[in-house]
Amino acid sequence: MEKILEVKDLKVSFQTYGGQVQAVRGVSFDLHKGETLAIVGESGSGKSVTAQTLMKLIPMPPGKITGGQIMFNGEDIVKKTDKAMEKIRGKEMSMIFQDPMTSLNPTMKIGTQIMEGLIKHQKMAKADAKKRAIELLKLVGIPMPERRVNQYPHEFSGGMRQRAMIAIALAADPKLLIADEPTTALDVTIQAQILELMKALQGKLDTSIIFITHDLGVVANVADRVAVMYAGQIVEIGTVDEIFYDPRHPYTWGLLASMPSLENNDHDELAAIPGTPPDLTNPPVGDAFAARNKYALAIDYEEEPPMFQISETHFAKTWLLHPDAPNVEPPEAVQKRIRSLSSNFEKPVLVKEGK
């Protein structure tokens, strides 16, 4: 499959009064055409910063890309000027934000906000742009688009606003759509509609999607592949089946075990992950997750674990996969999900380069 995005060892930090916060610490992944990659992690894990860096939306300063490459369409985004980025944003790649209340302009009609990109990037005449705006509103399932196009955001409900956001993001047929928690602010029923809509549109337009969320249910619904982030690094990445049915990293175990399942009738304690994420102004030595990890080995406090490869598509960054590591049993809630996947290598392979 054709790769449209390749991120290599990306590092981003922010200068604050308290010191330099290393928000993203060497993230690498790639994205194929028509694929959905979900990035999951807690707040502060660097998932949103990663996504915003792809579009260079982080304020610089205080933000700074301190290393790495973002290859998009064969060109390195990191080196591009603001002027050059303007040609890419909204046209080649666009973004759907979490909060449809605050990310639409309350003083502009919905139609005008959709037309903005069309007129700028595709040099459309105003009348044509309006026609296209109505088409787009129809595409995202807004009834009576001819009337809606002249309304203001406050006249739309939350779900409708998010649909309008998607219409704006899709206006110029982008190759890459970045959705940063697009359904977190919505009710489950509306969330289900929006997710169905995004999948249907992806099927039609063959867009690649990066989907950022902390809801594992949503991930299982939309993702082809999943990247789990912790403390500014990807700790595990694999296909959706590999992450849900054969997770290898203790943090992924922790996330899966802390979700109550609907079939579960017993009233045991939920397996919470104790403690809080580390302070990234001063990242801990060794494995950043060690302090919260009951499976932590002595080496975790000394040396950062390397990436191990479990299958063609599955990677995890934990010492537990090392041949010398003791055998550990994942938590009970995780053991219930585990299946043996035929695509796995016989043994995890150490990947030299951090992938």
Added chain:
Amino acid sequence: MAEKLLEIKNLKQHFNVGKPNMVKAVDGISFDIYKGETLGLVGESGCGKSTTGRSIIRLYDATDGQVNYDGVNVHGKKSAKDLKAFNRKMQMIFQDPYASLNPRMTVADIIAEGIDIHGLVKTKKERMERVYELLETVGLNKEHANRYPHEFSGGQRQRIGIARALAVDPEFIIADEPISALDVSIQAQVVNLMKKLQREKGLTYLFIAHDLSMVKYISDRIGVMYFGKLVELAPANELYNNPIHPYTQSLLSAIPLPDPESERTRQRKAYDPAVHQYSDDEQLEMREVSPGHFVYCSEKEFKQYSVK
């Protein structure tokens, strides 16, 4: 069945009464809460679940209906003294741990505010001891007492909110979306803490949320609200295994599960209020379909539901 702690009868909460923009946020709901149980209340935003919680604790004055706490009407006339005594029994944990703690007060003052108002301690030393004890109960340290809310993470703030609610030894706690603003890994910590406190102190909870999987986990019984009405009320497992009202069915079918296989085959049901085809003369009310399982329906539907 256990003793009734709270009896809510035909509670109505309307806003802007008499104006064209009148909102019937809560429109005649009735249910009971038993001592020591957790009742979950779920529904979409705007369905009136938070308003219900706030009316019960008298943050709003109810338009109509009764809330009887231990047989006494909460919304009845009360002297200042009675009201104060009542306020001690019922406490609330709010949704947003960032907005519900005063940023200019230390944690000790936030927690001890209720203690001061109700005059529960005599000396300063006693007051601090009580604060330390509460901090420990919710899993924080006593060093935290002199800090300000901004120094804490979301999960820690929610623990402070819980400590504040516990300070006056309440019997009944209304938790209005206490975990919605928290990360998944932290949500489990807070829910475990709430369950532990319930076991130790015999608390009764009204747990309001839209995250249905967490509600099922923590609740003994669950009520589903839709547009200001309670449409279904049943024991937690019964509601999940045998939802009867079409709205409950649609709500349950929309929950994303952390399991890729079931997600691929998910059949989502949409709810259209027109399916009921109610005629004007039909009496709509909560009817008991099977023991403990109530559904808001017409006489005709009731017969259908009971057959199943």
